[in-house]
Amino acid sequence: MEDRFRGKADRFDEHYxxxxxxxxxxxxxxxxxxxxxxxxxxxxxxxxxxxxYAIPLAQIGYDVTIAxxxxxxxxxxxxxxDAAGVDLELVNIGLGSLAGADLGPFDAILCHAVLMYxxxxxxxxxxxxxxxxxGAILSLLEKNRAGIALxxxxxxxxxxxxxxLTERESVGRLGVENRAYAVSEWLDMLSDAGWKPxxxxxxxxxxxHAPDDLSEDAYxxxxxxxxxxxxxDPYRQVSRLVHVIARAEGASSRSQKRSSHGEASxxxxxx
Numbered sequence: 001m002e003d004r005f006r007g008k009a010d011r012f013d014e015h016y017x018x019x020x021x022x023x024x025x026x027x028x029x030x031x032x033x034x035x036x037x038x039x040x041x042x043x044x045x046x047x048x049x050x051x052x053y054a055i056p057l058a059q060i061g062y063d064v065t066i067a068x069x070x071x072x073x074x075x076x077x078x079x080x081x082d083a084a085g086v087d088l089e090l091v092n093i094g095l096g097s098l099a100g101a102d103l104g105p106f107d108a109i110l111c112h113a114v115l116m117y118x119x120x121x122x123x124x125x126x127x128x129x130x131x132x133x134x135g136a137i138l139s140l141l142e143k144n145r146a147g148i149a150l151x152x153x154x155x156x157x158x159x160x161x162x163x164x165l166t167e168r169e170s171v172g173r174l175g176v177e178n179r180a181y182a183v184s185e186w187l188d189m190l191s192d193a194g195w196k197p198x199x200x201x202x203x204x205x206x207x208x209h210a211p212d213d214l215s216e217d218a219y220x221x222x223x224x225x226x227x228x229x230x231x232x233d234p235y236r237q238v239s240r241l242v243h244v245i246a247r248a249e250g251a252s253s254r255s256q257k258r259s260s261h262g263e264a265s266x267x268x269x270x271x
Contacts, residue, residue, distance in 0.1 A: 003069065003070050003071070003072060004117075004176050005049075005069075005070045005072070005073060005174065005176065006070060006072045008174050008175070008176075009049070009050050009070075009072055009073045009075075009076040010076075011173075011174065012049065012050060012073075012174065013050055013052070013076065015173070016052055018212050019207050019210040019211075019212065019214050019219060019222060020204055020207040020208050020210065022219065022223075023203065023204060023207040023222065023223055023226050024141075024203055024204055024207075024241065025052055025053070026223060027201075027203050027223070027226060027227060027230070027243070028053065028112065028139065028141055028203070028243055029053065029056055029057075030227075031139075031201070031243060031245065032053075032057070032110075032139055033060075035137055035139070035198075035245050036062070036108055036137055037107070037137075039060065039061030039062045039063075040061060040062070040063055041062050041063065041107045041108060042062075042063050042065070042104075042105075042106045042107050042108075043057060043062050043063065043064045043065070043106060043107065043108045043109070043110065044064075044065050044067060044103065044104065044106040044108075044109045044110070044128075044131060045064055045065065045066045045067070045109075045110040045112075046067055046095060046098065046109060046110065046111045046114060046128060047067070047068055047069075047094075047095060047111060047112070047113075047114030048064075048066035048067070048068055048077070048110065048112075049066070049068055049070065049073040049074075049076075049077065050073050050076040050077045050080060051066060051076075051077035051080050051081055051088060053110055053112060054066050054077070054081075054088055054110075055077075055080060055081055055084050055086055055088070058081070058084075058086040058087065058088055059084060059086055062108075063089075064088055064089070065088070065089040065090075065091060065103065065106070066088055066089070066090050066091065067091045067093050067094075067095075067098060067101070067103065068090075068091075068092065068093075068094070069092070069093065069094030069095075070092075071092050074090045074092055077090060078090060091103065095114065095118060095124045095127065096118075096124075098127050098128070098131065099127045099130065103131060104131035104132070105131060105132060105133045105136075106131055106132055106133065106136060107132075107133050107136050107137070108136055108137040108138070108139070109128050109131065109132055109136060109137070109138050109139070110138075110139045111124075111125075111128060111138065111139070111140050111141070112139065112140075112141040113141055113142065113143075113241075114142075115140070115142055116142055116143050116178035116179050116180065117176065117177075117178050117179075121181070121189050122189045122192050122193050125189060125190060125192075125193030125194075125195060126193045126194065128193075129193050129194040129195060129248055132248040133248065134248055134250045135247055135248055135250070136247070136248040137245065137246075137247060137248075138190075138195050138244075138245070138246040138247070138248070139243070139244075139245060140186065140190070140243070140244040140245075140246065141203070141241060141242070141243045141244075142180075142181065142186060142241065142242060143178065143179070143180035143181070143240065143241060143242075144180060144181075144182070144183060144202065144237075144238070144239055144240060144241055144242040145168055145180040145181050145182045145185070146182060146183070146237055146238050147202070147205070147237075147238045147239050147240045147241075148164050148168075148170060148180045148240065149161040149162075149164040149165050150205075150208070150238060150240065151208050151209070151240065152164065154208075154209055155209075168180045168181065183200065183237070183242050186200075186242060186244060187200070187244070190244065190246050194248065194249050194250075195246040195247065195248060195249065196246055196247050196248075196249050197244055197245075197246045198245045198246055198247055199244070199245045200236075200242055200243060200244040200245070201230040201231050201236055201239075201242075201243050202229070202230040202235060202236030202237065202238070202239025202240075202241065202242060202243075203226065203230050203239055203240070203241040203242070203243050204226065204239055204240040204241050205226065205229055205230065205235055205236075205238065205239040205240065206222065206225055206226060206229065207222055207226055208240055210222055230243075
C-alpha cells in the first residue's frame with residue numbers, strides 16, 4: 001500500500017512548534033490527564049505517527065503502543081522516544097488491518113486526526129471498540145465540518161471557503177485529501193460503533209490565525225482563550241477540530257468507579 005504520508009513527518013512535527021499545533025497538543029493532553037485513570041494503563045495510539053501524544057503519556061508512566069501505517073513516521077517516533085528516554089511499542093500497521101492483529105486489549109485508545117482519512121469511520125471505530133476493555137476511554141480528535149470554512153475565508157480564499165460551506169472534502173497542510181464531519185455525525189458514529197460519548201469540546205478557533213512568533217506570555221493567553229471558548233457554545237460549535245471523550249459501552253462497576261474522577265473532570269471542562 002502506498003504510504004501517503006512518507007516524507008511529511010518533519011513538517012508534521014514542526015506543526016507542534018507553532019501556536020496552532022501547540023494549542024492542539026496542550027489542550028488534548030490536558031483533557032487526557034483529567035480523563036484517564038492513573039497509570040499503569042495500556043494505551044493504543046491508533047495512527048499515532050511520530051509520537052506527539054504517546055511520548056508525553058509514556059513519560060508519566062503509561063504503557064503506550066503506537067500503530068501506524070507509515071514506517072517512515074514510526075522511525076521518527078523511535079528516534080524521539082529514545083531521545084526522551086521512554087519505551088514505546090511501535091507496530092507498522094494501518095487501521096484497516098488492526099482487526100486481524102494480535103494486539104490488545106487496551107484500557108484507553110487515542111485516535112487523533114486519523115478517521116478523516118478513512119472511507120468508513122464507523123467500521124474503524126468498531127475495530128477500535130473490539131480492541132478495548134469494557135469501560136475503556138477513547139480520545140477522538142477530528143475535523144469539525146461546521147468550522148472548516150473559517151480558515152480559508154479569513155485568509156482571503158473566498159472561493160474555497162464558499163465550497164466548504166456545502167462540501168466536506170479538503171486537502172490539508174500535509175497535501176493529503178481528508179474529510180470533515182459535523183459534531184452530531186461524530187457522536188452518532190461513536191454510538192453506532194459501541195462507544196458512549198461522555199464529553200466534547202472544540203479546539204483551534206482563534207489559534208488558526210495566530211502568528212508563529214508569539215511570545216510565551218501571548219501564547220499562554222491564547223491557550224487560556226482557546227480552553228474557555230472550546231468549552232462553551234457557540235464557539236465550540238465552529239472550532240476547526242472537535243475533541244470527544246467516549247467510553248466503551250459495557251463498563252464494569254470497577255471500571256466505572258476507577259474512571260469516575262476523570263469523567264467528572266471532563267464534565268467541568270465542557271461548561
